[in-house]
Amino acid sequence: MSSPTTLEDPGADPTAAAPRARGRVLAPPVTGQEVVLIGVIAVVWILLWIFTPAFMTPGSLQPLLVDVAPVALIGIGMTMIIITGGIDISVGGAIMVCAVSTAKMLVSLNFSIWMALLISIVIGGVLGLINGLLIAYGRVHAIIITFGTANLFQFIGLQIFHSSTVNGIPGTLASLGRGVDGRSFGVPHSFLITVVLAAIAWWYLRHTAGGRHFFAIGGDEVAARLAGVRVQRRVLLAYLITGLLIGIASLFYIAKGTSTLDQSVGAGRELAVIAAVVIGGTSIMGGRGSVLGTVLGALLVQTVTSGVTQLGWPSQLSDLFVGLAIIVAVGADLIRQRARRTA
């Protein structure tokens, strides 16, 4: 499963693709795990196509992509965080705060989609900044800090809900939803936004000095510091970006939900996002990973979940498959790590 087996495409050859000197240290654009993932997704799709022909229709694939979008979008930020050796388990609470605030304002003020976007992003950014400041400068492990803020955000969210659901949300966000308004040329807008942002993040992490610093921090924080990387700033940035992305993703959640928003919004999303990142081949120990893998991971998880329902299998089976995928992905990562250490 090691990386140099992926050279069928000449463009993927690192020496050919990157004439600059630092191209040598870059992993090939598509790593082994991603190739495996693409293969697995292709096989699962073909199997689903054979067993439930309706799977390969726009009516089935479009909602699938709408469901993938928010998880993959937050996954971009989570990938950056995990690459630096951190983690964010406050995602669910942050989604709740962003979604309920925006939904309530949509109901009472009925403003445009752009205003909703701005408000949601600002709220998400503030929450991300809180996490980032505490983790970068507080010197306590991210899991402890975000465990704390997860509860805090949840509390704030529930306070805003004020013991009732938000009813009568207007259709302002329909262009991000599951309906006809939510797509152009058959592609859901929310998925399109996710792909564009993922591509930018992929390029940033791979081809800019700033982006490489994230990997350096995750690889060895002390060494990175000695080499002149502004560790705290980078770490802060990772959490801030995640917060901003949560702001956008919250709109996706409102848009694909019903006209009623209840307290279940965001619940358990942190685990879905972390699952997508880990299945995508990002090392939970930090230092390695890619945004492309995360998008593929999110796609695989949603395919499995939808597939199980469409096949008429018991719904718990999707938990089993996702669980197995996580274990296999982490196992593969550990094996690779061991191989590298002995080499």
Next chain:
Amino acid sequence: MTRTRKISAIIAIGLAASLALAGCTKKNEDTASAGAGTTAASDTAAASDTAAASDTAAASDTAAASDTAAASDTAAASDTAAASDTAGSAAGGAPVKASKNFKIAFVPKLQGIPYFEAMNAGGEKAAKDLGVQWLYQGPTTADAAQQAQIARSFIQQKVDALFVAPNDPNSMAPVLKQADAAGIKVGTSDTDAPDSVRQIFVEQASTEGIGTALTEQLMKAMGGKGKYAIVSCGETAENLNSWIKVQKQVAADKYPDAELVDVVYAGEDQGKATSMATDLMNAHPDLTGLVGECTSSAPGVAQAVKDAGKIGTVFTVGLGTPLSMAPYLKDGSSSASILWDVQGLGYLTVWAGVQLAEGTEIAAKPQVSADLKDVSYDAASKTLLLGPPLVLTKDNVGDFNY
């Protein structure tokens, strides 16, 4: 460089501390008012009613936290106000006042969801009408252990009657036993704990009533035939599973041309319910019916039908609250929603508590209030039944405000 870092560190810590502090104080205030808030609501309510002025005095001396109570949200007060127009003025039935200012406590499965808040509003109304105290507090997650803890704290407060809607009947049974040993009258409401010492179960609607109404409404929309699927919630939820059993039975007996193709479980997650409903429609292109088995999946299945542009082809029914279902009933993505008078259930719970505390026998057809006319009591199973289920359609959904 290091200075700026230090400054930002200080700012960060300060920010965190102030946030945490703000959070804590708010939380305390919140739990305090949750404990006493209900008495507060009955205070304000009683104050507005001069006839019950003597009760106000009695209520305020037992309620230790009458000052926090004052702070308790105006929303509660407006809820009670709202409650009185839907639940209607009980004046016609002239409710019989309790002989004493009994303390009647209720522990819902979960605090802060509209369903139990509506029950709370009904309970507050009854407390005012009957001249008793209503204590309402539940866990913030549907957690059996946390719920047992709240029930124990009510036992320590020596309430006169304790009602629970258990998350887990088995783990609640010993707590109810403990309450019984302390001389407290115990009952269940909304959800039963059958193998416990409970002296009464206040039931919203019979299992048969709900299951039958769901199937009948769905078949009415589907024309008595076709394929349908159920999007249920918790896989182990006893009430949902027994409704599904009845639905299957009714369909098998009366509608041989209808076929149930799948039952899926979305948890209490609205988003997941919507996705699963979409998947079901894709897997079965000839599907014409969907059932949302709980309050989170009922709007979920309707939204899925709407998004897929299948209004009029796929019909949905479900158990949804009026406000959340109103838009879907109006645009036709939901044909009917089955529920019961949730505020009435809260009212009936308080009434049952008073009967237990007084030690009066309940008649088979008890007179509760002008609005609760169909209440019946089965002495053998000690079950007090609210009445037949309520069918919400586009015509009557506007009459409810929860």
